[in-house]
Amino acid sequence: MDIRSRNNVNVIGRDDAPVLLMAHGFGCDQNMWRLVVPVLAERYRVVLFDYVGSGGSDLAAWNEERYSSLQGYAADVVDVCQELDLRQAVFVGHSVSAMVGVLAAQAAPERIGALVMVTPSPCYIDDEDYRGGFSTEDIEELLGSLEANYLGWSSAMAPVIMGNPDRPELGQELTNSFCATDPDIARVFARTTFLTDSREDLKGVSVPTLVLECEQDAIAPREVGAYVHKAIPASRLATLAATGHCPQLSAPEATSEAIVDFLESLT
Amino acid sequence: MCRTGGVPEPAGTGGEASTDAAFTALLEDSVEDLYEYAPCGYLSTLMDGTIAKINSTLLDWLGLDREAVAGRKRFTDLLTVGGKLYHETHFAPLLRMQGELRGIALELRRGDGGRLPVLVSAVIKYGTEGEPLLVRITVFDASDRRAYEKELLHRRQEAERARAEADEARRQAEADRARLAEALAVLQRSLVPDSLPAVPGVETAVHYHTAAPDQLGGDFYDLFPVAGDRWAFFLGDVCGKGPEAASLTSLTRYTLRAAAHHDPDPTSALTTLNAVLHERYTADGDPRYCTCVFGIIEPGGQHGPTTVRLASGGHPPALVLRSDGSAEFLPTPGGLLIGIVPGAPIGTVETVLAPGDTVVLYTDGLTEARVGAGRDDLYGEDALHAFAADHAPAAPREAITALTGLLQSFGDGLDDDTALLALGVPAAPSPLGPETGHAS
Numbered sequence: 001m002d003i004r005s006r007n008n009v010n011v012i013g014r015d016d017a018p019v020l021l022m023a024h025g026f027g028c029d030q031n032m033w034r035l036v037v038p039v040l041a042e043r044y045r046v047v048l049f050d051y052v053g054s055g056g057s058d059l060a061a062w063n064e065e066r067y068s069s070l071q072g073y074a075a076d077v078v079d080v081c082q083e084l085d086l087r088q089a090v091f092v093g094h095s096v097s098a099m100v101g102v103l104a105a106q107a108a109p110e111r112i113g114a115l116v117m118v119t120p121s122p123c124y125i126d127d128e129d130y131r132g133g134f135s136t137e138d139i140e141e142l143l144g145s146l147e148a149n150y151l152g153w154s155s156a157m158a159p160v161i162m163g164n165p166d167r168p169e170l171g172q173e174l175t176n177s178f179c180a181t182d183p184d185i186a187r188v189f190a191r192t193t194f195l196t197d198s199r200e201d202l203k204g205v206s207v208p209t210l211v212l213e214c215e216q217d218a219i220a221p222r223e224v225g226a227y228v229h230k231a232i233p234a235s236r237l238a239t240l241a242a243t244g245h246c247p248q249l250s251a252p253e254a255t256s257e258a259i260v261d262f263l264e265s266l267t
Numbered sequence: 268m269c270r271t272g273g274v275p276e277p278a279g280t281g282g283e284a285s286t287d288a289a290f291t292a293l294l295e296d297s298v299e300d301l302y303e304y305a306p307c308g309y310l311s312t313l314m315d316g317t318i319a320k321i322n323s324t325l326l327d328w329l330g331l332d333r334e335a336v337a338g339r340k341r342f343t344d345l346l347t348v349g350g351k352l353y354h355e356t357h358f359a360p361l362l363r364m365q366g367e368l369r370g371i372a373l374e375l376r377r378g379d380g381g382r383l384p385v386l387v388s389a390v391i392k393y394g395t396e397g398e399p400l401l402v403r404i405t406v407f408d409a410s411d412r413r414a415y416e417k418e419l420l421h422r423r424q425e426a427e428r429a430r431a432e433a434d435e436a437r438r439q440a441e442a443d444r445a446r447l448a449e450a451l452a453v454l455q456r457s458l459v460p461d462s463l464p465a466v467p468g469v470e471t472a473v474h475y476h477t478a479a480p481d482q483l484g485g486d487f488y489d490l491f492p493v494a495g496d497r498w499a500f501f502l503g504d505v506c507g508k509g510p511e512a513a514s515l516t517s518l519t520r521y522t523l524r525a526a527a528h529h530d531p532d533p534t535s536a537l538t539t540l541n542a543v544l545h546e547r548y549t550a551d552g553d554p555r556y557c558t559c560v561f562g563i564i565e566p567g568g569q570h571g572p573t574t575v576r577l578a579s580g581g582h583p584p585a586l587v588l589r590s591d592g593s594a595e596f597l598p599t600p601g602g603l604l605i606g607i608v609p610g611a612p613i614g615t616v617e618t619v620l621a622p623g624d625t626v627v628l629y630t631d632g633l634t635e636a637r638v639g640a641g642r643d644d645l646y647g648e649d650a651l652h653a654f655a656a657d658h659a660p661a662a663p664r665e666a667i668t669a670l671t672g673l674l675q676s677f678g679d680g681l682d683d684d685t686a687l688l689a690l691g692v693p694a695a696p697s698p699l700g701p702e703t704g705h706a707s
Contacts, residue, residue, distance in 0.1 A: 027356030031364055095356075134348065141349020147420055148372035148413065149353075194352070216315065218343055219355045243315035245355040249363035250314070 003083035007049040007076055008056035011084070013041035018263065019086050021047045021112075023077065025095030026193040029055025032094060035252035036259075043260065047089070049080050053185040064188055070096070070196055074103035081111035088113030090263060095119055095219070095245065096193040098228075102201050114266060115209040116259055119245050120228050121220040123197040130199070133221055139194045146186050202231035209235040210262040212255065216243040236262060308385070308406030314399050316341035325406055330378035342404065345375045347382065358389075362402065366391045372409065372416075384413035455483055458516045459686075463490050466498050468566035468573065470693050472663040474671050476632065476685040484684035485512040486630045487520055493531040496566065499523075501536075502628040502688045503559030503582060503605075515555050518547065523561060533561045533578030537605060537613045541580065544606030556606035558582035560599075560628050564620075564690055573620040573692045578613050580605035583631055583648065585616075586655050588666055590623025590694060594655035596648070597626070623660050625691030632685030633670070636677040646677070663689035 003009065010030065013020075020040055024032045030048040040046050050057040051073050052066075066072035077100060081089065091112045093101035098120030105112040124132045124139070181189075209232050213225030222239070229237040238258045242251035302309060308325025312318050318340050326333055329345070343351045350373045361368050367390040375383045386409045391399045455477070463471045477484055488502040501523050505515045519540060526539035537559060548555040558581040567573040577585055579599035588594050599614030620626065629651075636646045658669045666689045674681055 025356070028360050028364075032360060034364065134352070138348040138352065141347055142352040143349070145349050145353035145373065148416065149357075217355075218351050244359050246360050246363070249360055 003079050006052060006058045006061050007080055008058075009080055009083070010048045011045065012037065012048070013044050013046040015045060017044045019047060019089040020044045020259075021049075021077070021080070021086060021089045021091050023091065023093045023097035023100060024050065024054065025093070025097045026189050027095075031055070032246065033248055036248045036256040039253075039256040040259065044090075044263075047080070047084060047086070049076075051076050051189075053189060054181060059182060059185070062185055067185075067188055068192055070100055070103055070192060070198065073097070073100045073192075074107055077101065077104035078108045078111065081108055086111055090114045090116060092116040092118065092259065093120070094248065095121070096196075099196075099198040099201065102198070102205055105207055106201070106204050109207075112207065114207050114263075115205065116212065116262065117209060117228065118212045118248065118255070119214060119217055119220040119225075120211060121224045122199040122202055122228060122231070124194045124219070125197070127197070130227070131221075131223055133219070133224070134194065136195070139190070142194065143187055143190060146183060146190060199227075199231070202228060205232045206234060208262075208266055210258070211235050211237045212240060212247065212258055213237070214240050214242040214244060214247050214251075217245050219245040236265075238262075307408075310342065310404050310406070312342050312402045312404065314401065316343055316402075318342060319401065328377070328383055328406075328408065329375060342402075347374050347376060350374055358387075362389055362391060363399075366393075372413065375406070384409045386412070451483055454513060458483070458487055458513060458520065460489055464492070466490070466492075466564070466566065466690070468568055468692065469498070469564060470663045470691050472667040472689045474667050474674075474685075474687040476671075476674055476681065478632070478682055478684050479508075482508050483510060483513040484508065485516060486632070486684045486686035487516045488628070488686050488688045489520060489524065490688070490690075491524060491527075493527050493563070495531075497531060498564050498566075499527040499531055499536070499562070500564065500628075500688065500690065501559055501561040502630065502686055503557050504630040504632075504684075504686075505557040506555055508684075511555075515544075515548075515557065518543065519557055519559070523559075527561075531563055533563055533576055534613045534615055536561045537578050537580050538610075541605045541611045541613075542609070545609050549606060549608075554607060556581075556604045558631075559605055560585055562626075562628075567692075574617065575620055575626055575690070576615065576617045578602070578615045580611060580613055583629065583634055586627045586629070586651065587618060587620075588625045588627065588655050588659035588661050588691075590621055590660045592656075592659050594652060594659045596652065620690075620692045622692050623662075623694035625661055625663050625666050625689055627655070627663075627666055627670070628686075628688045629670070630684070630686045632681065632683035633674065633687070635683065636674070636685075637680040637682070638677065642680050660694070662693065663691040666691075 008030070022030070022033050024030050029050045033048060037046055053059065053062040066075070087110060089112055091101040091104065095118070098117035099122055101112065101115050101117065105115060121132060123130065124134045125136060126132050126134065211225055211229045213220065213222060225237060229235050240247045240251050240254045240258065242254060244250045247255045303323040305322065305324055308328060309322040310318055310325060311320040317338065318336055319338065321333065321336055326336065343354050346354055353373070358368070358371055369388040371387045373385055373387050375385055377383055386407045387404060389402055389404045392401050392403060394400045459475060463473055471490060473488065475486065485505045485508050490498060490500040493499045503519065505512050505519060522540050522543045523536055526536040540559065544556065560577055560579045560582045562575055562577045565574050577597060577599060579602045581602055581604040584596040584598045586594060586596055597616045597618055599616045601612050602614030603611040605611065634646055634648055634651055638644050638646050654673060658666065661669060667687055670687050674685060
C-alpha cells in the first residue's frame, strides 16, 4: 500500500504556497485540525495525515514494535514528506506530535524548515526538579480509562468508517467515531506518548520554532511550555487565552492567527 | 397489576377521588424538583469547564457542598488524574467536534476520597450565532455495570493470557521436536558413512532411502580397506526400527569392521557377528537379529581379474549386471538370519568382475515394495531381475540412478527404508570415448 493511503494523506489549499504539515496527537486523528484548516488553507498548502493506527490509516500496516517509540511516528512523518517530496515544510504538531516533529526534523533536516509545537510536553512524568505533571500510576489510570471505554470501539464498524472518511453518515451508528481506535493500538500509543522522556531531544532543535501553549492546560501546564521555550534557543512562546489541551478546537481563531503570525515573521 | 406504592390507578378502575390525587401529585413534580432530584446527576459547565450548575443528586453522590463546587470547580476537577488525561485527549476534542457525546465511562472523585464509576453523556448548547455557550452533562451511576465490565475485561485478559501460554507451549514443543529430529538425523548419519572411500580400480555408488524422516532406520552399509589391497564391504538390515534398532545397527557395524580387520574372510566376519549378537541379545532373552551380505573385493589392477567373495546370512541375493547386457543373482544358499541361533550357517558365493560388470547389494525395502493397483503385490526378485537385465550393462552410478528412479516410481508403495550399494570395474578405457569403448 502506498504512503498516501497508508497514512490517509489529504492535501488542501494553495499549490504554490508554503507547506504546513499538520500532525495530530494521541487520542483522535486529523479531524482535530478541522476548525483551523479552512483559514490556513487560504494562505498555505495544508497537508493532513493520520499516523498508522489512528483515524483512516491502514491498520494492517501497524506493528507494535515500530509504534512503541516516537521514532516510529517520526518515520511516518518522514515517509509522508518523501512521498510528497516536501522541502522546508512547516511541521505543526499537536501534543505528543510536537516531539515527533523534533525527531523528524533531525532525521530529515531538508524536509522540515520550521516547527509549530502546539501544547507540547517533552516529558509527562515528574522527575526530580522537573514537573511534568503526572506519575506513572496516573498513566496506568489513563490506560484503565481507555479499557473502560472499549465499548466505544467496534471492530466491525471500523472498516466502514475508516474506508469512507468523506461519508461520515456511514459511521453514525458509532457516536464517538472520530476517536474510534483499536484499543490495543491506543494502549501502545498512550504508553509511548506519556512514558517517553524526550527532554534531551529538544537540544537538537535548530529550526525556527513556535511554542503554543494555553493559559489552562491540565496535560501541558505553563511551566512545561516555559521549559520547552527555554530549551530551544530559536523558539518563540505564545500563550493563548484558551482552556484545555486542544486550542485548535477550543480557540481556533487565536490558534490559526498565532500560526500565521509566526510564519509571517519568518519571511 | 400491582396497585400499591402510590402508582396512579387507571381511570375507571378506582374512585374519582384517588385519580385526582394522582394527577395532583404529578403536577406538583415541578421541573426544578425533577432537575434537583432526578435519578441521575446533572451539571452544566462554561466552555472552559467551570461548573455553573449542578443538581442535588450528583452533589449527594459525591458528598460535596454546592458552595464548594458551583463557580469554583471545573468538571475535570471531579475526575481522577487518569480520567483528566482521557478527558483532554478524547472527551473534550470529541465533544467539540461532534457537539455531543454519549456513554463515556469515567470515574468521579468523591469528597471522602472514594470513587464513583459513572457513564457520562454531554451536549453543547449553542447560541443563536452558532457559538458554543455551555456544556450540559448527565451522569449515571455505573457502579454495578462497571464491576460487570471489569469482570468481562478480566476474563478476556485471562483468556488472552491462557492463549499466549498455549502458544508458547506449542512453540516450545515444536522447538523440542526440531531438536529431536536434528539429534535423530545426526545419529542416523553415524550409522552409515558420510561418503564412500575411493577404491583404486573400482567404481562405487550408494543410495539410502529413508521411509520416515523422524524415525531411525534399520538398514546399514559400509566400505573400508583391509589388509592386502583388499576392501571389505557390507550391507544389511536389522530387525525393527527406532533407537533400539539403531543400537543394534551400531553394534553390528562396529563388530563387522573389527572382525574384518582381524580376519578378512566373509564367513569368519559374519560368524563373529552372529556370535556377538546372539550373546548380546538372544541369550539374554531379547532375540534380535539382522540379515547381512558381507563381501571382500580384490581389485585386479591393470592385468588380473577383480574377484568378489560374498557371504550372506538370510539376506536377499546380490545382483550382477554383466558387461554383455545380462543380469544374474548370486545366491548364497543355506545362510540363516544372523543372531538367532549359535553357530548359524553362513552361505557363500564368489564371482569375477570383468570390466563393465557391476555387483549390486540391496535391502528388502526394494523387493518388498508394494505394487499394483491395490498395492497388494510385492515387487519381488523376478521383477528386479528383469529390471536389471533391462539396464545392463550399467556402471555403478548408472545402476544406482536407475534403481533410485525405480524406488521413486513405487510412490507410497515404498514403505520401508532401502539401502543400495553398487561396486563395479570400469569398462576398458578408450581414448576415443565411450561409444567406441564397447568395441574393444
